Amino acid sequence: MTVLHHTFNLERTYPVSPERVFAAWSDPAAKDRWFVSEGKHELDFRVGGRETIDSRTPSGGALNFAATYHDIVPEKRIVFSGTLTGEGKLSTVSTTTIELFPEGDGTRLVLTEQDTFLDGAEKPEWREQGTGEWLAKLGKELES
Numbered sequence: 001m002t003v004l005h006h007t008f009n010l011e012r013t014y015p016v017s018p019e020r021v022f023a024a025w026s027d028p029a030a031k032d033r034w035f036v037s038e039g040k041h042e043l044d045f046r047v048g049g050r051e052t053i054d055s056r057t058p059s060g061g062a063l064n065f066a067a068t069y070h071d072i073v074p075e076k077r078i079v080f081s082g083t084l085t086g087e088g089k090l091s092t093v094s095t096t097t098i099e100l101f102p103e104g105d106g107t108r109l110v111l112t113e114q115d116t117f118l119d120g121a122e123k124p125e126w127r128e129q130g131t132g133e134w135l136a137k138l139g140k141e142l143e144s
Helices: 018-026 028-035 124-143
Strands: 003-014 040-043 050-056 062-073 077-086 089-103 106-118
Touching (some): 003 124, 018 028, 018 089, 028 124, 106 124
Antiparallel strands (some): 003 106, 050 062, 077 089, 089 106
């Protein structure tokens, strides 16, 4: 039984206003397009609200992401905690902070994630890569 703690930061700049970036996080239909690759997605975007994704692991087992929103400052900040459970086993507990800064005609997004990885079910490099991939999908969503 092992526990691994890890923190990482990712920054992206998008050529749209903080209002547009924030809307892509807060609108369930928009977030479904860039955040969810497959599975059932539900988003209740408010302080105390929850977000869930029910999907499948590569081997076909149940995969669940569940988050609770703790702090939302429109166009500026989003803070949530989340869990990732695969095949009924808790693998990761995390706290994520999204900060949005006006930068010229665009927005600089700073994501900070603090993770607790349990029993080797997920690795820090996998989480960083996956998070980077969905931030790239967010960029594509903002182009449309």
